[in-house]
Amino acid sequence: MEEPAPSPETATSSVTPTTTPSRAEAVINVGVDPLPGGFNPHMQSDDSTLTRSLASLVLPSAFRNDAMDEDLLVSAGPVEPTPMAGETLPQTIRYVISPEAQWSDGTPITGADFHYLWQGMTGTPGVIGSAPYREIAAIRTSPDGRTVDVDFVTVVADWQQLFRHLLPSHLLQSDAGDFSSALIDDLPASGGRYMISNIDRSRGVVAVNRNDRFWGKAPAQTDRVTFREIRSVTQGVEQLHTGQISFLDVTPAETSFEAYSLMLDTQVRLLDQPRELTLTMSTSSSLLEEHAVRAELHSLLDVPLIARLAAGRSADLNVPPHTRARSVEQGPPELLPGLTGEEGRPLRLGVDSADDTAIAAARTIVDLLSRFGVAAEVTTTDLADLTGNLLPAGEVDVVIAWERSAGDPVELADQWLCPPTPESPRAGNLSGYCTGETDVMARSLLNGDVEASEGRAFFAGENAREHVLVPLLGERRVLVLGEGIVGPDPDLDNWTAGISTVASWRKQ
Structure with missing residues (x-):
């Protein structure tokens, strides 16, 4: 609901104002x-x-609601790829920026802003939607900065989703080394x-x-x-x-x-957003690398209870579909108590220290697991540290964070595309889970060979077997006009x- 651009159409109402407010009143x-x-x-x-x-x-964004933003761009579309190093790449998209397009400080919007976003999306842990940016081989800009050619190593069918929310590169580090921290307290232009x-x-x-x-x-x-x-x-x-x-x-x-x-x-309205608080099990974890252990952990999660205690309410709660949790009467689990007992170490749940909902969910899970003799503890730090250091190093076993859940092709590819290496910083695929089949499907979604519905069914089945992602709480909002x-x-x-x-x- 928050993604669409502001409507350029004149607003309508059943009440017609008789006077125009002054600038001070507006x-x-x-x-x-x-x-x-x-x-x-x-x-x-x-x-x-x-x-x-x-x-x-x-x-500014190149496309909004899948339509080219005619305020920013004169044109955008495929052109004949230019051979690079003796090899012809499969796809080049050319963006022509409007001569009038400028930042609020008067600096023109140029290809440098496209390049900065590309560098930030491919070099920063914990970004959203990095998968198609990782398929870019080069960005070439005309001398005046207004014509931008983006070369891809593979075809990206939904290329219109790239270069949304460009950032003012002239006010930031040229190598995007500040990508995760530069906008903590401001959007500078x-x-x-x-x-x-x-x-x-x-x-x-x-x-x-x-x-x-x-x-x-x-x-x-x-x-x-x-x-x-x-x-x-x-x-x-x-x-x-x-x-x-x-x-x-x-x-x-x-x-x-x-x-x-x-x-x-x-007027009051409840609205569900395509975002869920999700428990992700890391396959880099020495405790959770085996499928059977992940399945056992999943069986101990009482999702409705976790959702209520994490959100702090029982009314107007969006509880994702879930499997029935194991009860104490069914007997103790077989694997996790031994792995986390005297001869092992506690299961570590990583959460963002600024996310109260995730912290409440993690503490609830620690208490739930203790009833089954499973030792667990919460590790609080920032998401940059979790995704850049602790997850790939295997120092946390689980991460609990909000993730997009719309299930479009780019989003699915981002969530399941194999990391460059098991030790790589995580973005999109926080679990690090990777097989030849999942990587092929993720790439097929990116290049348009597979429909989104087929991709959703495939990954839903994979997750049901492998127990990598467990949605805990859907985002529900209340709007009041x-x-x-x-x-x-x-x-x-x-x-x-x-x-x-x-x-x-x-x-x-």
């Missing part, structure tokens, strides 16, 4: 979850509704309808202003949008009542839907996206 206030650890939409550690929405408002004017972590506020250098056909309808942390249902209800916020997009609590639905002149906003449609149920469409909103 401010929309939105309630959101607590601010994420960073704002890089390509990093798994930063992935959140707010991060994705800000990226759609601030950062804009190539979209808005630009970030302030991030105040102490107050939990992100403010964006209309980007006056935006050259496109449909500039933002509202001068300023402020996103404010809402930490409780009581706070959300109060701020909607007083008009301090006009829209809310947050993770629900136990009573959220009931409390917001009681309010007059509000209060008074004072003219949005994409008068009926909230007809909105195709949430706060990522804020550029088309205006004050009523």
